[in-house]
Amino acid sequence: MNWRLLLVAVGVVVFGVSLFELARPGASPLPANQALLPVLAAVVLVYVSVVLNDVRQRPDLVETPDVELATAPDAPGHDLEQTAAGFPPVAEFGGEKQGTVRGALRNAAVGVLTRYRGLDPGQARRQVLDGSWTDDRRAADWLAETDPGSSLRRRLRRLLSSGSRTERARVADAVADVADVETDPTGRPDDEPGFAAVADTGTGGRLPETHTGGQTRDQPRQTHHWAGVSVVVLVCLGVGVLLEQPGVVLAGAVAVGYATYARAGPPGAVDLSISRSVSTTSPDAGEDVAVTVTVTNEGGFCPDLRIVDGVPESLAVTDGVPRRAVALRGGESVTFSYTLRARQGTHEFGPTQVVARPLSNSTEQELLVDSETTITAVPPLRPVQESVPLRRQPTQYAGRAPTDSGGEGIEFHTVREYKPGDSMARIDWNRRARTGELTTLEFRRERATRVVLLVDARPGSHVGHDPLAMDAVERSLGAAQRVFPALLSEGHQVGIAAFGPAECFLAPDTGTSHRQRGRDLLATHPAFRAGASPDENRRIWVRQLRKRLPGNTQLVLFSPLLDGRTVRVVRELEAYGYPVTVLSPDPTATETPGQRLMRARRRLLVTDLRQTGVPVLDWPPGTPLEETLKREVVTR
Amino acid sequence: MSNDTSNGVGPIDRSPTHLSSTLALLAGVSTAVLSAYAQVALGATLAGLLVLGLGLGVGRQSPVTVGGGLLVAGVVAAGVSGAPVSATVLGMTTALLAFDLGTTALGLGEQLGREAPTSEVELLHAVASAAVGLGVVVPALAIREVATGGQPVSAVFGLLVVVLLSVVVLRRADPLSGRRA
Numbered sequence: 001m002n003w004r005l006l007l008v009a010v011g012v013v014v015f016g017v018s019l020f021e022l023a024r025p026g027a028s029p030l031p032a033n034q035a036l037l038p039v040l041a042a043v044v045l046v047y048v049s050v051v052l053n054d055v056r057q058r059p060d061l062v063e064t065p066d067v068e069l070a071t072a073p074d075a076p077g078h079d080l081e082q083t084a085a086g087f088p089p090v091a092e093f094g095g096e097k098q099g100t101v102r103g104a105l106r107n108a109a110v111g112v113l114t115r116y117r118g119l120d121p122g123q124a125r126r127q128v129l130d131g132s133w134t135d136d137r138r139a140a141d142w143l144a145e146t147d148p149g150s151s152l153r154r155r156l157r158r159l160l161s162s163g164s165r166t167e168r169a170r171v172a173d174a175v176a177d178v179a180d181v182e183t184d185p186t187g188r189p190d191d192e193p194g195f196a197a198v199a200d201t202g203t204g205g206r207l208p209e210t211h212t213g214g215q216t217r218d219q220p221r222q223t224h225h226w227a228g229v230s231v232v233v234l235v236c237l238g239v240g241v242l243l244e245q246p247g248v249v250l251a252g253a254v255a256v257g258y259a260t261y262a263r264a265g266p267p268g269a270v271d272l273s274i275s276r277s278v279s280t281t282s283p284d285a286g287e288d289v290a291v292t293v294t295v296t297n298e299g300g301f302c303p304d305l306r307i308v309d310g311v312p313e314s315l316a317v318t319d320g321v322p323r324r325a326v327a328l329r330g331g332e333s334v335t336f337s338y339t340l341r342a343r344q345g346t347h348e349f350g351p352t353q354v355v356a357r358p359l360s361n362s363t364e365q366e367l368l369v370d371s372e373t374t375i376t377a378v379p380p381l382r383p384v385q386e387s388v389p390l391r392r393q394p395t396q397y398a399g400r401a402p403t404d405s406g407g408e409g410i411e412f413h414t415v416r417e418y419k420p421g422d423s424m425a426r427i428d429w430n431r432r433a434r435t436g437e438l439t440t441l442e443f444r445r446e447r448a449t450r451v452v453l454l455v456d457a458r459p460g461s462h463v464g465h466d467p468l469a470m471d472a473v474e475r476s477l478g479a480a481q482r483v484f485p486a487l488l489s490e491g492h493q494v495g496i497a498a499f500g501p502a503e504c505f506l507a508p509d510t511g512t513s514h515r516q517r518g519r520d521l522l523a524t525h526p527a528f529r530a531g532a533s534p535d536e537n538r539r540i541w542v543r544q545l546r547k548r549l550p551g552n553t554q555l556v557l558f559s560p561l562l563d564g565r566t567v568r569v570v571r572e573l574e575a576y577g578y579p580v581t582v583l584s585p586d587p588t589a590t591e592t593p594g595q596r597l598m599r600a601r602r603r604l605l606v607t608d609l610r611q612t613g614v615p616v617l618d619w620p621p622g623t624p625l626e627e628t629l630k631r632e633v634v635t636r
Numbered sequence: 637m638s639n640d641t642s643n644g645v646g647p648i649d650r651s652p653t654h655l656s657s658t659l660a661l662l663a664g665v666s667t668a669v670l671s672a673y674a675q676v677a678l679g680a681t682l683a684g685l686l687v688l689g690l691g692l693g694v695g696r697q698s699p700v701t702v703g704g705g706l707l708v709a710g711v712v713a714a715g716v717s718g719a720p721v722s723a724t725v726l727g728m729t730t731a732l733l734a735f736d737l738g739t740t741a742l743g744l745g746e747q748l749g750r751e752a753p754t755s756e757v758e759l760l761h762a763v764a765s766a767a768v769g770l771g772v773v774v775p776a777l778a779i780r781e782v783a784t785g786g787q788p789v790s791a792v793f794g795l796l797v798v799v800l801l802s803v804v805v806l807r808r809a810d811p812l813s814g815r816r817a
Contacts, residue, residue, distance in 0.1 A: 015798045066647055228701060229732065236728070248712055250725050251727070258765075306757075321749075324754075325754035359760065
């Protein structure tokens with residue numbers, strides 16, 4: 001600071017002396033002559049290099065998130081190694097070293113060979129180890145156990161390619177091929193994400209930890225917008241004086257003007273208030289919502305305000321732009337609007353991000369202004385038009401689920417000997433007329449069942465086949481939303497619970513208010529929101545879930561069925577006497593080898609689960625839920 | 637069942653804004669015209685214009701800076717090869733404006749995207765920057781008209797030292813130091 005003052009003082013003194021000299025040549029004590037000028041010019045030019053060094057260090061500007069987009073779900077299987085490691089181990093095949101990629105891929109290959117080629121594990125293992133299981137020589141060689149032959153070339157290749165990405169990708173593709181996974185013609189050979197990875201789709205992440213609401217203001221920072229201009233000043237002076245060109249020296253004066261402009265005065269204090277209104281806070285899912293934002297300047301003149309509204313991370317803008325650059329005088333305000341497409345669930349707006357700059361562009365200050373707005377969208381009531389294929393299970397309540405015991409009902413079951421007290425209407429009068437024998441008709445007894453819908457909302461399930469479409473949890477919730485009223489109107493008692501460590505349980509019940517409760521819970525419960533995962537390490541949630549489930553209940557699980565753990569939990573629940581039906585939205589894609597391997601793995605898990613007697617309704621994306629239900633009813 | 641509703645469009649277009657880019661290129665063209673007194677100078681400014689346009693096309697800062705630098709170098713070269721003082725001084729103004737507006741276009745594009753309405757702020761920046769340039773050019777040319785020829789070397793020397801000192805001081809000055817947040 002003192003150093004600067006001294007320089008300024010020296011400058012002022014020299015300036016005065018020079019002016020005096022201009023007026024009265026020869027009167028001042030300045031020791032200058034023609035020879036000193038070039039020396040000074042050279043000093044100036046040397047200083048240029050010092051300044052240039054600084055200019056290169058340009059800081060990053062304040063970043064703004066892509067608020068227009070909704071957070072895109074990843075396709076499962078972006079990590080090939082983890083996908084391979086997650087294949088269910090083949091029971092009779094314990095000799096393989098798990099933990100290495102090669103071991104995991106061998107296990108995967110044996111797994112698909114036993115299921116899809118009907119080999120027994122020993123045979124499959126032999127084929128994998130001698131490399132005869134696939135036509136892809138490189139994949140087979142890489143996976144084969146030992147000496148792939150006397151060929152030096154092969155041996156060299158194996159040595160060089162140990163663990164290379166290409167070889168793994170080829171093996172993954174070969175495994176997927178055995179499992180009949182089709183290759184996407186637009187696919188890519190590597191595991192790079194195809195969709196330009198959008199880092200952030202909301203402004204909430206920009207808030208500091210200590211945020212308490214209201215207005216958060218960052219320190220203003222240099223933009224170094226004019227960083228090069230002092231170099232121009234110095235070059236003009238140096239060159240102009242050296243070559244005695246007054247025009248160039250004067251041009252330097254222009255640059256001095258801009259350098260001063262860049263430093264002119266500190267930016268004024270920015271003070272803003274924001275109000276946001278939405279056309280409706282409780283739209284139907286899929287409905288368009290108009291958002292109007294008004295930004296008012298409570299402070300002095302702001303020549304450059306760059307405003308980005310805090311569109312909820314989970315919602316996408318369909319029309320209009322939630323961004324604006326405006327100049328506002330004190331007290332003035334600006335209003336802009338845009339349209340959102342509502343999706344099922346509760347969506348909170350983030351703070352509005354504002355970047356304020358002075359006229360000269362030389363600094364910028366980031367502000368985050370809160371204006372709390374929440375939209376809650378509940379999907380319209382639309383029960384499925386097909387009957388939900390529940391498991392057979394007798395209870396004491398009259399209802400519409402067919403059971404395996406005879407009695408009153410509609411569908412013919414058996415004929416038995418007449419017992420006194422049987423209803424006249426159930427006596428088989430045709431037989432009585434033909435043979436004189438008195439028999440009673442038995443019908444399939446229909447009974448109500450207690451059902452709990454389990455929705456898999458663990459973090460790993462927030463994946464989808466297409467970054468622009470719904471993820472598996474959303475599809476699960478959508479399906480549950482439609483199955484729930486359908487089961488209720490069939491007379492069942494229906495409850496809802498989260499499949500995972502999140503706390504969410506609605507005990508089975510019937511009635512209109514229960515129907516509404518369930519609908520709201522599915523639409524808005526925080527347990528189903530992405531990123532709302534509680535402690536992942538709570539492994540005891542299965543036991544807790546089991547404790548809460550009433551006896552004599554059957555379960556419908558909505559899960560993408562991507563990992564072995566899900567299958568184990570389903571088996572456990574079955575073992576404890578809860579018949580489970582799985583409705584599984586398929587979130588797998590086929591663009592990269594890892595994704596194809598994941599699809600093969602999911603097929604394997606589905607097959608395994610079906611073999612234990614659990615019906616799995618595989619629901620491919622883009623098909624109506626009814627179709628999937630109907631197919632299940634027909635094949636049963 | 638319309639379960640796969642679209643999530644919206646792709647990532648937003650963060651390329652430089654149209655208005656400032658156009659103004660920057662116009663300033664660059666003016667610079668080229670004003671420097672057309674020597675082949676070297678014209679060559680440098682045309683190259684600068686090309687690089688600047690390229691930088692705005694791809695949305696990168698470094699070509700915009702390099703383009704601005706080439707424009708300035710062209711103006712200096714024109715001044716050295718005997719262009720009139722007024723042309724040199726005006727050329728310097730337009731060269732710096734081209735760099736300034738190009739950088740503004742980049743910053744606005746990066747932070748708000750091309751779709752956002754930004755023209756009000758862009759015009760304000762452009763007018764302010766042009767006013768600063770003219771605010772220096774006009775008095776400078778006027779002083780030159782008044783005081784032509786025969787300045788003592790010692791006075792020139794002294795003024796040169798003053799400018800050098802002011803650059804050093806300005807570089808050390810922190811425009812934010814006077815501010816308490």
